[in-house]
Amino acid sequence: MNRRLNATLLLGLILSGLYAASYSALLKQGREFNHSASSAGIWNLPPGALLALAGEFKGLFADYLTMEAGAQLGTELVRKQEGGFRVVKKHYDWPNIHRIFQAAQTMDPSFAQTFIVAQGWLPWEPANMVVETQKILQTAALSRPWDWQPYRSMGFNAYYFLNQPGEAGKFFLQAANTPNAPQFLSILGARLAQKGGATKTAIVIMKSMLTDKNPEEPGYVDILDRLHALEGVLLIEQATASYEKKLGRKPSSLTELTASGILAALPPNPYNLDYCMDTTGVIYFDKPDCL
Amino acid sequence: MQALRNIWFLALATCTEGIRHRALWAIVCLAALLTMANLGVTNLYSWDLGKVSVEFGLSAVAFTGLLLVFFLGMKILADDLERSRIFLVLSRPVSIGQYLVGKYLGLGMILLLATIILGLSATLSMRYVLWKYPAYVPPDFSWLVYVMALTCQWLSLMVVLAASVLCFSFASQPFIALLLAVSVYMVGQNMELLRRVVLENPQAGALSGQENLVIALSWIFPNLSFFDKKYAAAYGLAFSGQEFLLLCLYAISYSALLLFFSAILFKRKELA
Numbered sequence: 001m002n003r004r005l006n007a008t009l010l011l012g013l014i015l016s017g018l019y020a021a022s023y024s025a026l027l028k029q030g031r032e033f034n035h036s037a038s039s040a041g042i043w044n045l046p047p048g049a050l051l052a053l054a055g056e057f058k059g060l061f062a063d064y065l066t067m068e069a070g071a072q073l074g075t076e077l078v079r080k081q082e083g084g085f086r087v088v089k090k091h092y093d094w095p096n097i098h099r100i101f102q103a104a105q106t107m108d109p110s111f112a113q114t115f116i117v118a119q120g121w122l123p124w125e126p127a128n129m130v131v132e133t134q135k136i137l138q139t140a141a142l143s144r145p146w147d148w149q150p151y152r153s154m155g156f157n158a159y160y161f162l163n164q165p166g167e168a169g170k171f172f173l174q175a176a177n178t179p180n181a182p183q184f185l186s187i188l189g190a191r192l193a194q195k196g197g198a199t200k201t202a203i204v205i206m207k208s209m210l211t212d213k214n215p216e217e218p219g220y221v222d223i224l225d226r227l228h229a230l231e232g233v234l235l236i237e238q239a240t241a242s243y244e245k246k247l248g249r250k251p252s253s254l255t256e257l258t259a260s261g262i263l264a265a266l267p268p269n270p271y272n273l274d275y276c277m278d279t280t281g282v283i284y285f286d287k288p289d290c291l
Numbered sequence: 292m293q294a295l296r297n298i299w300f301l302a303l304a305t306c307t308e309g310i311r312h313r314a315l316w317a318i319v320c321l322a323a324l325l326t327m328a329n330l331g332v333t334n335l336y337s338w339d340l341g342k343v344s345v346e347f348g349l350s351a352v353a354f355t356g357l358l359l360v361f362f363l364g365m366k367i368l369a370d371d372l373e374r375s376r377i378f379l380v381l382s383r384p385v386s387i388g389q390y391l392v393g394k395y396l397g398l399g400m401i402l403l404l405a406t407i408i409l410g411l412s413a414t415l416s417m418r419y420v421l422w423k424y425p426a427y428v429p430p431d432f433s434w435l436v437y438v439m440a441l442t443c444q445w446l447s448l449m450v451v452l453a454a455s456v457l458c459f460s461f462a463s464q465p466f467i468a469l470l471l472a473v474s475v476y477m478v479g480q481n482m483e484l485l486r487r488v489v490l491e492n493p494q495a496g497a498l499s500g501q502e503n504l505v506i507a508l509s510w511i512f513p514n515l516s517f518f519d520k521k522y523a524a525a526y527g528l529a530f531s532g533q534e535f536l537l538l539c540l541y542a543i544s545y546s547a548l549l550l551f552f553s554a555i556l557f558k559r560k561e562l563a
Contacts, residue, residue: 048488055480056353056447056519059346067335110526112338146430179430
């Protein structure tokens with residue numbers, strides 16, 4: 001009887017020891033590989049597999065994934081021994097966070113939370129993922145024809161991060177073309193597009209915008225003035241190109257251009273300023289000092 | 292006429308049996324919980340709160356409906372066999388076809404009741420969210436589209452129920468029938484995805500060149516993704532009446548066809 005009891009106790013002790021050793025080893029491993037654990041998830045699956053897995057609950061999956069992205073982006077606090085908390089410099093796995101946003105967009109390309117949070121983090125230091133952010137915004141813009149914000153953000157990124165004023169202008173004009181977009185977008189877009197050498201594009205987009213607007217609408221006259229100014233710029237640009245083709249160089253000033261006879265006179269500027277050409281040959285309609 | 296009466300009585304009896312399972316009480320509790328959860332979950336987001344609320348509400352209806360089909364529905368069908376109650380029914384002038392249609396309609400009534408209860412509770416929570424955060428209501432949001440999406444959800448459940456009845460009619464064990472029904476549901480949810488991947492992508496891996504097989508499969512399995520209108524309801528997208536009518540027609544014809552085959556297969560089943 002005693003022998004059987006001893007054997008049972010011994011077996012119990014061995015099993016308890018095994019359990020304690022394996023569980024504590026697992027916990028230790030979990031602590032060591034904590035950050036790699038957070039980079040593993042369903043968002044690493046290919047888009048087709050994700051869609052198949054989500055079935056009819058794609059929207060809920062997208063909600064969960066944006067929340068996961070938010071959790072990975074959030075601040076990490078650690079309890080101090082003396083009490084209170086301190087902020088830890090967190091290691092952000094940007095490619096992984098980008099994959100989460102992509103997965104969320106695969107599930108629900110229209111969800112605003114995805115592109116707004118992505119825009120708030122990905123193009124900035126230290127992630128520097130401007131091109132990737134533009135793709136996310138492009139998907140959102142195509143899926144949300146009622147929303148001007150994705151194109152507005154694309155315009156901002158093109159101007160601020162990529163230093164492409166012409167592209168930025170096009171994006172702002174596309175944003176201005178969406179319903180209920182603020183008036184300033186068309187003015188800003190036209191200005192940037194022209195600055196970037198896309199005057200023709202700016203004119204076409206502004207004309208298309210005017211066809212949808214009521215002349216009595218506030219801001220209509222502002223857009224019309226801007227359109228006329230751009231048409232003036234385009235006329236001068238075309239004359240400058242002809243001049244260059246004929247004489248093999250750019251005109252040094254607008255006076256030289258009109259004196260050559262290629263352009264009889266400068267077009268009227270609705271802003272009551274003289275058109276101006278800078279040293280690189282760019283034409284302006286709103287530069288009073290013309291430097 | 293007698294056939295219709297038999298079907299009606301069977302449907303009523305099945306519905307009553309379902310209610311006696313206290314499933315509806317569980318659904319009412321779940322509805323209350325989901326209503327509260329909807330309010331809580333929506334507050335976790337900063338944008339598109341209307342979308343989150345609508346999608347959560349409709350997903351709750353879908354999820355509960357699936358639980359009812361796979362567990363309550365299959366249990367009611369299996370109980371008839373296991374407790375030999377089916378012999379009581381079939382010993383009367385009731386055909387196997389009438390028995391299956393009656394059971395199907397009775398379970399459909401339970402699903403309808405559950406969809407109405409859950410749909411109403413989801414509507415209440417959504418109304419609250421949309422009232423509290425009017426800035427986040429999608430510009431073209433329509434309650435009509437929401438009701439149509441809810442109806443499509445119920446139609447989708449009816450198709451899954453018909454597929455479950457078919458699986459039950461030939462499977463030797465209720466558990467196998469359950470597994471088959473779940474598989475049909477999963478295949479049905481991804482049928483459209485598979486069809487599009489194979490037809491629109493020339494490099495579809497192992498399925499390249501198998502377009503005809505995939506097209507054939509898409510005609511055999513239910514295409515459940517057509518019924519998924521949560522996205523349209525959540526963002527207030529267009530959902531035409533014509534599409535809605537076509538979906539109703541598809542659900543009715545496909546379910547009727549499955550019940551027809553179920554009756555044929557059930558006659559061959561070893562009941563004893």
